[in-house]
Amino acid sequence: MTGTDGPALVLRDVAKSFGSVVALRAATLAVDAGSIHALVGENGAGKSTLVKIISGLHRRDGGEFLLEGRSVDFRSTAESKAAGIAVIYQEPTLFPDLSVTENIFMGRQPTGRWGRIDRRAMNTEAHALFEQLGVQIDPDRPAEGLSIADQQIIEIAKAISLQARVLIMDEPTAALSGNEVERLMTVARTLRDSGCAVVFISHRFDEVFELCDTITVMRDGSYVSTDPVDQVDVDDVVRRLVGREVGDLYPKQPSEIGDVVLEVKGLTSLGLFSDVDLTVRSGEIVGLAGLVGAGRSEVAQAIFGVDSYNAGTVHVDGRPVPARNPVKAMEMGIALVPEDRRRHGLVLEEDISRNITSATRRSLSHGGLIWSALERRSARQWASRLEVKASALDTLGGTLSGGNQQKVVLAKWLSTEPRVLIIDEPTRGIDVGTKSEVHRLLSTLAQEGLGILMISSELPEVLGMADRVVVLSEGHVTAELGRDEATPEAVMHAATSSQREHA
Amino acid sequence: GSDDSGASGGDADITFIPKNLGNPYFDASNTGGQKAAKEFDGSFKQVGPTEATPDSQVSFINTATQQGAGAIVISANDPKAIGDALQEARDAGTKVVTFDSDTDPEYRDVFVSQADAEGIAAKQVELIAKAIGDKGEVAILSAAANATNQNEWIKLMEKDLAANHPGIKLVDTVYGNDDDQTSFDKTAALLQSHPNLKGIISPTTVGIAAAARYLSTSQYKGKVALTGLGTPNQMREYVKDGTVESFALWSPEDLGYLSAYAADALISGDITGEEGDTFEAGELGEYTVGPDGLVGLGDPTEFNKGNIDDFDF
Amino acid sequence: MTRLASLLKQRETGILVAFLLFLAVTTAINPRFLFSSDGWRDLLLTPSILVLLAVGQAMVIITRSVDLSVGSIVALTAYLTGRLFLDTGLPIAVVVVLAVLAGMVLGLINGALVAFAKVPALVITLGTLYAYRGIMLQWAGSDRINASDIPDAWLTFGTSSLLGIPLLAVVSLLVLAGVAWFMHNARAGRELYAIGSDPDAAVLYGLKVKSRVLLAFAASGALAGLAGVLYVSRYGTISSGVGMGVELEAVGAAVIGGVAIFGGSGTVLGAAIGAYLLTTINRGLPILGIEDFWQRAVVGLLIIAAIVLDKLLADRQHRKLLAERNQ
Amino acid sequence: MNTYADSARPLLMRLFVNRDAAVLLLLAVVVLYSMAAVPFFSNDITLYFLLLDLTPILLIALPMTLVIITGEIDLSVASTVALSSVLFGVLHRDGVPILLAAVLALLTGALAGAFNGFLVTKVGLPSLAVTIGTLALYRGIAVGLLGTTAITEWPEGWTDLAKAKIGESMVPLVLIPIVVLSVLFAILLHFTTFGRGVYAIGLSKEAARFSGVNVDRTKVVLFTLSGLVSALAGIYFTLRYGSARGDNATGLELQVIAAVLLGGVSIFGGKGAIPGVLGGVLLIGVIASALRLADYSANVIQILTGVLLIASVVAPSLLGWIGATRQRKVKSSRK
């Protein structure tokens, strides 16, 4: 019974607030069976909240929710699951200690006599699922240590095995590389063809336009529009989403390139990367490109000193930076905006003020003591420079939207007045409006003489912003390209060439 | 006493502090104390810690001091550790009687001893010697490693054995912490580590009952003798089934009774704790304070198949 | 991978080997430690009660909680058993059931507070550790229950054997087998692992986290209740100190047996072996010539050695998984 | 330019509607009620005995607060008290000058704490498991060293010092070191970079590491402090009771943790403050003292400690739940 006589899933004027934070005002979404429906909106527009209402994790404060024509009100995720809704959340939901198979079938394992779990049947089914998905994952291994891509695959396998009639994917591609995204899209299409209603949430418009047939735009917790994908273009969507015109996405300004500020020589960490050479000059933006898993974040973390390395040297302004000593690295002018801002960048339960000053405490203290007034003054100054959207300095970091969180992290590191800024995936999971703001900011910083090492998996971002591109593949530098040489083909070629064929 | 006995009525306010609550031995002494207080028309209460440690006892001594108790009657968990608290109480005018387990003499007015230590030690040595034919290995199952009275008896027993019983060899002393389970398990371990063991002395009511219970169902029943200090109610079964031939104890109820009377006499000023002071202790008759403020209850009673049914405590 | 190889890699195997080694050494020094009817009996009998508690504790720890109140539950249910025998004359079977039910109710109180008030189990069960013990002491006053108050049949049960295996050991091994089966083969058992592995993911996943947490605590309480009745049967006397401090032994046994303190991994079998090792070491040290007083120190060293070893093994496993992924 | 308020909540509300204020308020209510209703409670000697009794808990609660705020726990403190007490006693007995003996006992305590810290950070073990192990180990060494004996020969001057009063007042001298240490720990936690690091570690270890907090070193320092202060409490314990024993301070670890948690420190780490903790310790102490004076048995005190601990953590979520239900009702009635 596919819903040919009406949408499979309808939400109308759904409202939800968390205390004083209004996450949803009047959200509306109608998804047909056999369709892939994109849901787009800025950070904090309320997409994930809507998803969590559909899945029964949150309960709505008001509005309608119909599933295949019947009004429903889920009180738990178990109920929505039983009703045929599968959700792939923004955060992965795997149990690291359990085997891959158990992760897929948890709570609904096939059972035999006495309720005994039939492990053999379960394994057979897991094998079949992976075959269908065309991946090779050992179903008996624990989920611990799986790559993000593999974790995502397991989430999908879960959804398929549920034979869900509604599948919701909340930014499933944010951490995936090109061919992994392709694989995911293939699966999504297969599911659509089998009559499933698919909701796809993403900030990447190329994917949205390639995969989806309908687009719903949300802004500030409210519904804006729904259109078939062939009747709108990227600019229309961006305009509706932001509520205004967005300027150039890559507002790169030429800047004066000076002396070498950061010099990395022969950096090696066994099993992660080896013999990495890098230089960053003042005023220069160096893009560090490569596929996910190439080891770029690890290089950045080793330079900054949160991870150790086995060989190599790091110099700032010609002075050696000691290994594994982030405090020293900070003092010498290195700043690192990490890839995972919710885990590494921010303390979610601490307020904006303390987050921003968390890297500059030492310089803010007087006679060894810290005074809140000084702290707040500094925080206020930096928050307003980066235009963090919040009313008070004691707003908790965790309640900010992704884009604003990123601004807080940037504020935190810029306040250390670094000589070189290493920024890992500066715009991952950030909406277009904020994205162009961040890019403009980076460009301005470079003009002011800062050296920037920018790690990004988005090719347009690397090409649009970098003065020079260093490509990493399997932990080795496989190319270094000037702004003129850096074409998409050249970068991708270097990123996919393995060390063996290179050498 | 010099004053007339009327002075002791009415305002004798006595606080009993046992080593710990929930211990049947002190339950009996409590009964005795209560009975005595009723007789001389004093007020009586028993308070105490749940665990037998000196520091928790100190809080209760302090509280009694604050309440201005007439006398504290206490069984000490440590000879020294509670001394200062007791001194403090005495400074505030409270009389201090120790019973069952003493502190150093300077911290109390009178110690009511259940029997003099030599008597107890000698009795137990006598019983074990009789049970094993004055020859073979024996071991001691004691209470806590720090218990004052236990250690004194053990020392005296060692001396007595060495001097008068060359055939008996004391091979081990273990501590059951006055805890059933520990004592039980320690008994089991003793029997295994000393295959030639002939007898066990357990000078503590908890220990002897646990050891008897272990022996009664083990292969050693009737082969390894057990004696020590126990209450008739706890041991009746094992005496009847032959696990234990005989054991000894004084009456804890009488001990409490006598201690309460001693306290009353101190409060009323009948005695001061000087050697030679005498006082009436109700139905127990007249007692005289010995050297170091010692008041002896009398010799322990031996219990065996013949007489055990005459007692109920 | 052969069955043998995978068996050798189990965490339980290491601890079992340690247990057997200790047994071998002690028996070599004093053969009666194992080869005498009492030696054999005590080897199986002494750990029985701790095994029950360790099994319950393992279930709770696997769900990323901890139950510090078990010692107090043992005390309350043991005293309840004594009172029932003394005051009601109910048949033994009914008394046993009532005591187990009482333990379960006390466990449910823990579980409800943890699951519904969303308060960490360590705090809640620390609170009920005090509260339950206080209630028991208040109720019992300075009453003590003696062996003579307990029906002979029940006392005999505590010391008699079936085919050379003490009945108490039979009970604890049956319980162990049942719980082990449940944890390995039942959906609810696997869900306990999932919840402990990542509680947030379990909520998103739609597992019934609350009722499973309740289940684990109820089981731990019921097992403590069973331990309480069996305590009466074995020791006959019930004093105020019953089960004092046993909670840390139970946690220690589980941890030694390879149950990860942060949940998600380990087995009840391991916890049971941990309990065997702990008690046997306690009994065996005097035979090895180690003075009574030093026993706790040795137990402490042992716990530390066990968790360090476990950690080293886990790290190796982790590195291997990463290596597999990278190849 | 954007302007930001300091806080979304008014100043008065921030000051008076929080955990610390609630504990201190409750403490005040209990004290006032006891003074009115419990005979002998308002004597000044009550305060004297109360502080003497609470000194070890007050002392150990300070580093314990910091340890728990980083998300760890130290169950071995009471065993460290016993270990240092016994060592202090043994050294004194064997003729080591008493000051030197004290210093050596303190060092041993610090070492015991550092060993915990080492196992937690360098080996990467959970502190709950580690300190259950060292709880047995340290206590075992203490009991092993002294066996059946207790060392009770102490110079009068030293034992008197532990109980001395300030001048003519009924305020014990130990209050001075307690106040000094409390202030030092409060400054360390609330007004230094180290303290910010402690909170950051408790809220997010990883984020702290990426902000340049030396997570391992911080934890080792805290565990060492915990051992050191426990050893100090051990020396106090020895002198106050004039007795070095292996079973000194049995079960004290749970009392300390109960008090710290009652004082508003989150067992998950990241939350809590020194004033609340001091309030928590005093609250338990005052209630116990008042109940004893009112002739309640030790059992009632235990029950109440447990119930209070549970209530203190359950109350906030209960209030939250009531609030949420009311909000939902208001919302639905508005429709």
Ligand SMILES: Nc1ncnc2c1ncn2[C@@H]1O[C@H](COP(=O)(O)OP(=O)(O)OP(=O)(O)O)[C@@H](O)[C@H]1O
């Ligand atoms: N549990 C919560 N408590 C308080 N506020 C919340 C909570 N969850 C979400 N919010 C707030 O609700 C708003 C909507 O958040 P939501 O996560 O739905 O946005 P989103 O559209 O998914 O953004 P993104 O693209 O960054 O994932 C944000 O302002 C967020 O801060």
Ligand SMILES: Nc1ncnc2c1ncn2[C@@H]1O[C@H](COP(=O)(O)OP(=O)(O)OP(=O)(O)O)[C@@H](O)[C@H]1O
């Ligand atoms: N979740 C993880 N658990 C353990 N090790 C990981 C994990 N993620 C990555 N690694 C290790 O780090 C290496 C590189 O990781 P990573 O994916 O972060 O590279 P990257 O180039 O920084 O990619 P990106 O920044 O685009 O995500 C992997 O090959 C793996 O060995």
Ligand SMILES: [Mg+2]
């Ligand atoms: Mg989202």
Ligand SMILES: [Mg+2]
């Ligand atoms: Mg990365």
